[in-house]
Amino acid sequence: MQFIRFGDRYGKKTPCVVDADGKYIDISSIVEDVNPETIEAGLKDKVAAADLSALPKFDAAGKRLAPPSAQPRNIWCVGLNFSDHAAEAGLPIPEEPILFNKSSATYCGPNDPILFSPKMTKLDWEVELGIVVGKKTLNITKEEALDHVLGLVLVNDVSERAWQMERSGQWVKGKSFPNFCPTGPVIRTLDDIEDHNNLNMWLDVNGKRCQTGNTDKMIFDVATIVSYMSEFCQLEPGDLICTGTPPGVGAGMNPQQWLNVGDKVELGIDGLGTQKQTVINLGDA
Template sequence: MKFLRLGAAGQEIPCLLDESGTARDISSLVSDITPETIAGLTAAVAGVDPASLPEVDQAGVRVGSPVSQPRNIYCIGLNYSDHAKEAGMPIPEEPILFNKASGTYCAPFDPILYSDKMTKLDWEVELGIVIGKQAFNISKDEALEHILGYTLVNDVSERSWQLERGGQWAKGKSFPNFCPTGPWIVTGDELDDAKSLPMWLDVNGQRMQNGNTDTMIFDPATIVSYLSEFLRLEPGDLICTGTPPGVGAGMKPPVWLKVGDRVSLGIQGLGSQEQTVQKI
């Protein structure tokens, strides 16, 4: 199944996409796609013929974030072997965990916000895991049962704040609109649990990242089980799982985003996004 939300900010309609790509209004079955409703989401639509649900005209309609607002956004650093090589870093022995502030979360076509205090604004196409039910101290074998599905994320980063200002990475990861998410959540059965998915990112039409989830060091089940050892994952929580090579910081010389730049990205089966860098 593919779940999405369509409409103006704060007025989104919960939908599913049928096999033809038509959006169907599921608000008669679930009030919205939120942390409170996610645990019962698949059960609510199970056995319902999508053709019996109202069609939503997608032409010119804003695509919202696929979950209203996650309580928590967790990120895994250096989780692609080829990206670790690009960064000149050793392969991590355990997942590297950091946070993005919940205020970074935004819709897939919302702008990337730029401050005059930024000097090294960067991009990262990533596979996102959306938690479907509470997970605490679970095994890897149990982990997939706790995943609602997968989504597309741009883990936008200000590298000077992340790496040159001391403290933790969250400083360079937590500006508003630094986590465009969506357009959809796709359940794992449609994606073979996110194995071997091509992924890409362009800046102003030029291909920068061209990777595949098969170079992930830690797979989704490992990540969810590992995090659940240290914290309780809640329904709707978003986990950004790392990026392949081709980030601006890895270029020689480095390339940074500037006001007016257009970023496009996608993952096979998870749709695509586009953002323009906009000064606040």
């Protein structure tokens, strides 16, 4: 099952599922939206039990792609979670997942612009696999973890490296500018993914392939991340966990490469769709 939403950033959204023909089915008569409350209340089971053939198709022409779920309560991230990215960064393989947060204001649609501030000097990109939590999760085992996941989603973990690495404090400083977390286009449920440990990932900047990877290079897999995090914090329905990026980020290039106004970023993961963003001046947003 694939959940997708359409609508202006500050207006009402239309929640849909994608049928076998790639058409959008409006599910707003079943659930008011895809959000933390409806996920907690059994969103997936309600939609699965409905007669989708009796529901109207949604014409998405000219409509903005919204994030596939409404604002999550928390956005969590895992750093240096790909063995080949850690090597690119010249850093040792982490013994435990490196955890940090992104501000809620980073959350935006998959094709919304990346905002450039005149105070930025090292704006970077990161294609990532996102986990959408399906229910309250605390102190669970790795064997239980996948039962607590609603599905997976494509994320661009946009970063300002100077703020992240050269200013004192935690990584969150370089990860939390508005629109630094384009998410979507779909949340795909785990039971609809043949092997989430073997998904190809890629990212292009201005038409040039920069990142190529596969989730089989993740140091800590989806189940390990969810179980590990539940030892320290309660994960909430709808929470987004960004799980790390493969090599090819701007910070890892020689010479290093950074995004500037007018640059175009395109990225994708097998079965989770694609995103397209343009970097624009903050004042033009």
